[in-house]
Amino acid sequence: MYKVFVNDRPLFLTNQIVKETDFKFFLLESIDIDQLIINYFQNKIKKAYLYHPDEKEILNTLKSKIKVNHAAGGLVYNKKGEVLFIFRSGKWDLPKGGMDKGEEMEETAIREVEEETGVNNLRITNKLQKTYHVFKRNGKYKLKITQWYEMQTDYDGELIGQLEEGIEKVAWLNPEEIDDALKNSYENIKLLFEEEKKLQE
Structure with missing residues (x-):
């Protein structure tokens, strides 16, 4: 699992499916990453998990969506x-x-x-x-x-x-x-x- 900080708040990259409690859960493949980041900066999201089934590909998938x-x-x-x-x-x-x-x-x-x-x-x-x-x-x-x-x-x-x-x-x-x-x-x-x-x- 990777921990990325957005506006000093955690965004987790995971290959585990976790049930939403105090966080949002999204599919990394289909997420609009810019919109997610904007929501962090506007304090609409305090913590989120991005799911991808292949742990080896998680970071590469994120890198394909953001410079x-x-x-x-x-x-x-x-x-x-x-x-x-x-x-x-x-x-x-x-x-x-x-x-x-x-x-x-x-x-x-x-x-x-x-x-x-x-x-x-x-x-x-x-x-x-x-x-x-x-x-x-x-x-x-x-x-x-x-x-x-x-x-x-x-x-x-x-x-x-x-x-x-x-x-x-x-x-x-x-x-x-x-x-x-x-x-x-x-x-x-x-x-x-x-x-x-x-x-x-």
Whole structure:
């Protein structure tokens, strides 16, 4: 099962038929995806399941209905075990961005972290999960698929937020501060930290 966030609310892709309770259930093959997304943004739908019988084809079927944007980003730790966060559009987020032509995913992740925060000397230590969310650009809805990487750095220089990307603040946050920041973050970022906790247990 995949979890896609639309307006920070879950849209599940499933190959199981589930009975509607507090959610809507649709057939992925026949759904008008734009109309579904509009309903999410207009708060007419808070949670929905899209059904397709073949689990291997679920994501491809969705991709055939909406333009896809590939991105990569970093969950970056420093020597003190703090995590690198950025603050933009009123929320805490992690550095990430779209792939340039000819780039590998790992290269994108490292470049984006450097550009958005000023942090360098980055080493990828683990490949994490992908997150999925829908956003609107130039009047069109797109599906952003972000591949995340755990990274380490011994950088202790100045943090410089990329202004043209609307980044107001960059900060190293300790575990207590992270819990607080996640209260004002995005659902897919919270998901990432839930998975990270499981990995560390």
